[in-house]
Amino acid sequence: AEVMAQTPDPAVRQMLVRMEQLGLETAFDRFDAQKAHCGFGLDGTCCRICNMGPCKVTARSPRGVCGADADLIVARNILRWVAAGVASHGARGREVMLTLKAAAEGRVALPIRGEAKARATARAFGIDDPAKSLPELAGEIADILLEDLSRSVPDVHRTLQALAPPERQAVWEALGILPISAYHEVFEALHRTGTGTDGDWENVMRQLLRCGLAFAWSSVLGSSIAMDILYGPPRRDRIAANLGALDPDTVNIAIHGHSPVLPMAIVAAADDPELQALASEQGAAGIRFYGICCSGLSSLYRHGGVSPLANAIGAELVLGTGALDLWIADVQDVYPGIMEVAHCFHTRVVTTNDSCRLPGAEHIGFDHHHANLDEVHALARRIVRMGIEQFPQRRAANVFVPRQVMEAEIGFSIESLTETFEGLPNLLAALTDGRVRGIVNLVGCNNPKVLYEKTLCEVADALLAADCLILTNGCASFPLLKLGYCTETALERTGLGLRALLGERGLPPVWHMGECLDNARASGLFRALADLAGRPIKEMPFAFASPEWSNEKGVGAALGFRLLGVPSYHCVPAPIGGSAAVSRFFHETTQDTLGAAMVVERDPQRLAQRIIEDLNVRAIG
Numbered sequence: 001a002e003v004m005a006q007t008p009d010p011a012v013r014q015m016l017v018r019m020e021q022l023g024l025e026t027a028f029d030r031f032d033a034q035k036a037h038c039g040f041g042l043d044g045t046c047c048r049i050c051n052m053g054p055c056k057v058t059a060r061s062p063r064g065v066c067g068a069d070a071d072l073i074v075a076r077n078i079l080r081w082v083a084a085g086v087a088s089h090g091a092r093g094r095e096v097m098l099t100l101k102a103a104a105e106g107r108v109a110l111p112i113r114g115e116a117k118a119r120a121t122a123r124a125f126g127i128d129d130p131a132k133s134l135p136e137l138a139g140e141i142a143d144i145l146l147e148d149l150s151r152s153v154p155d156v157h158r159t160l161q162a163l164a165p166p167e168r169q170a171v172w173e174a175l176g177i178l179p180i181s182a183y184h185e186v187f188e189a190l191h192r193t194g195t196g197t198d199g200d201w202e203n204v205m206r207q208l209l210r211c212g213l214a215f216a217w218s219s220v221l222g223s224s225i226a227m228d229i230l231y232g233p234p235r236r237d238r239i240a241a242n243l244g245a246l247d248p249d250t251v252n253i254a255i256h257g258h259s260p261v262l263p264m265a266i267v268a269a270a271d272d273p274e275l276q277a278l279a280s281e282q283g284a285a286g287i288r289f290y291g292i293c294c295s296g297l298s299s300l301y302r303h304g305g306v307s308p309l310a311n312a313i314g315a316e317l318v319l320g321t322g323a324l325d326l327w328i329a330d331v332q333d334v335y336p337g338i339m340e341v342a343h344c345f346h347t348r349v350v351t352t353n354d355s356c357r358l359p360g361a362e363h364i365g366f367d368h369h370h371a372n373l374d375e376v377h378a379l380a381r382r383i384v385r386m387g388i389e390q391f392p393q394r395r396a397a398n399v400f401v402p403r404q405v406m407e408a409e410i411g412f413s414i415e416s417l418t419e420t421f422e423g424l425p426n427l428l429a430a431l432t433d434g435r436v437r438g439i440v441n442l443v444g445c446n447n448p449k450v451l452y453e454k455t456l457c458e459v460a461d462a463l464l465a466a467d468c469l470i471l472t473n474g475c476a477s478f479p480l481l482k483l484g485y486c487t488e489t490a491l492e493r494t495g496l497g498l499r500a501l502l503g504e505r506g507l508p509p510v511w512h513m514g515e516c517l518d519n520a521r522a523s524g525l526f527r528a529l530a531d532l533a534g535r536p537i538k539e540m541p542f543a544f545a546s547p548e549w550s551n552e553k554g555v556g557a558a559l560g561f562r563l564l565g566v567p568s569y570h571c572v573p574a575p576i577g578g579s580a581a582v583s584r585f586f587h588e589t590t591q592d593t594l595g596a597a598m599v600v601e602r603d604p605q606r607l608a609q610r611i612i613e614d615l616n617v618r619a620i621g
């Protein structure tokens, strides 16, 4: 009820009412039914690692059966979350790396579009040679990225070594946390958190830091490099966001998840005149695509004509419009709850990845293990055809589409910003003379523990009013897209400095960089500006904020930025409160060792004020 009254997007409010009228359950209802949450779970002091328990830490029983105390139990639990995050982003990164390799070797008919990125990466890896063809270079780079993802024999992590700031590499080496590979660090995290293995919570935290580096430099950056080489750099574009973008007359296909290879082919397949003709035979005025969470966002900036509708937790509301003919789900943040809603309408759900199946959905498997890569275009066409066939089943009487729609600018990257500002030194100058107070990467998931999308918008409003420039991606970026923060008109919400700087260039104050992997673009921009300023990142006015975070990947994302020296800010605490020692490690110790700590303030206004205060301390003017 609270979310229905207070969430800022009128389209979300209308859909929540609509769902209630139809008797359809949402994640928000299930959240309410879960209350009150178990205190041991919230504190991280419930241990389910072996079957002698579950053990919980109380005054009467301060240790588990094995003797693990609160510090160890909390440390092991949070390390397992971070390891899961490394695996999540890493698994879908692997798909793109494998696809890049296959494209380089001619095993899949996909063009390699990112020559500039391939050449720049090759230079960084020291393998550039003008005599090498683009496919040759792309293949070698894919091999390095895959090796960094999966090596088991100890060796240097080449992506990290080539691309991380030397100042940081020295810090990480001194802390003994340089990773071997993503696979190894996840393997080792599960190993050492197992029964009777690592009994030292501080040593468990060292593994957490190693996993954080594996997350940032393999799962995120390695994946991002592979995507940019395969698909080319993001394109700046203007798009229509929110449910009002749903066209009542077209075949409507939603793209939901994180693995871009098949979705990219699907969006491209719809341009096929044969499929277009089939659509019009069925009475449709065309074929349109809509983005849900990350694969939606990554296809959006690489291929025109994709409209972002909702973040992961809002997916049920999109299905509740009854206006989608086909729903394509790949991996991650595809809540099983969507099937209940899809069943109430004509919407056909197709899963495309064996890691993510949904009972009641049709499965059209696309995977590297069974090597049907060469069928990517055929599968894509088959899937689009399913959407077209489903269109006549749509019943106008079941369709309810809120009218809200908003124009938004997308596709910001270092490359595009360098062009817009005629060189990044001009952006740095604005940071130095105070027109820009600081740059905040405002990202992350949603969480019903705080008011949906409102928490994030309140933080954004306060930051903009204080002349902080905002970068965004992932689920957090949806309210910013839908509510006008990504258009030039949002300059009304900023202070004078930001307005002057951006107004003359016709830019919005929130720069949309894409999906969660595009944290790599934000950290790349931070690195580039710090290098230009001749300072380490930890001495620059930068911040990472994920006010509404909820996912295991979210712990890794924030940790990755803290490892760089960028503090992280949140309205939802991590489940570490049951250990004073681990809490101190997150909130204080890394301030000394890394130059950045985790800050939690449940009130969004206070969180924003804290960010602004900390940016002031780091001002470079």
Ligand code: BF8
Pocket: 258, 293, 294, 311, 312, 332, 333, 444, 445, 446, 474, 475, 476, 515, 516, 517, 550, 551, 553, 554
């Ligand atoms: O990787 S913001 S809920 S959708 S974890 Fe997931 Fe969180 Fe959304 Fe994309 Ni990112």
